[in-house]
Amino acid sequence: KAGVTQTPRYLIKTRGQQVTLSCSPISGHRSVSWYQQTPGQGLQFLFEYFSETQRNKGNFPGRFSGRQFSNSRSEMNVSTLELGDSALYLCASSLFGGNQPQHFGDGTRLSIL
């Protein structure tokens, strides 16, 4: 069974631009969560989607948004990029979310110049 797939793996943007990251969950998994990983803040929850509905959102500004499609694939978007948005963005999938084991993708490394 294929794992969680994230594209692209690396991205370089400049301040003020916007970016869209993609996540394909493990086949059959309907819950997709996004996390931001930085050396200073560690792993922080961004949002979680199930059946195209956002069920929870972390403490990030409105510049961070996401969505989920009917095939469970998910995208996250960051607008008006800031230097502090440089991070590894990780996607995780699970069968139904909640207290189910979550499996991570390799992440997208976003660098802001």
Place this chain on the structure above:
Amino acid sequence: GENVEQHPSTLSVQEGDSAVIKCTYSDSASNYFPWYKQELGKRPQLIIDIRSNVGEKKDQRIAVTLNKTAKHFSLHITETQPEDSAVYFCAASRDSSYKLIFGSGTRLLVRP
């Protein structure tokens, strides 16, 4: 607010020795506690998890213990090997929160 504290931040052990990493959570409603291992440049990998209705769980050289009263849980690795070297993260969640709260990570170094 919800918080998970993890100690130590770094741990160096001799190959064959045991390693213990401890986490404390603040939300008393937390009832699911996974542990992840992240090697350099790789994805976090789920290595073991425990639910609040269980006090201990083992999987070969890895075990996790949970003390609900004290709100802390620990990862125990026995007979450590160099390939155990990685950053380990604990996490906690509760029903209907749909999110994991992570600890700050422990960098484990196993010296050959």
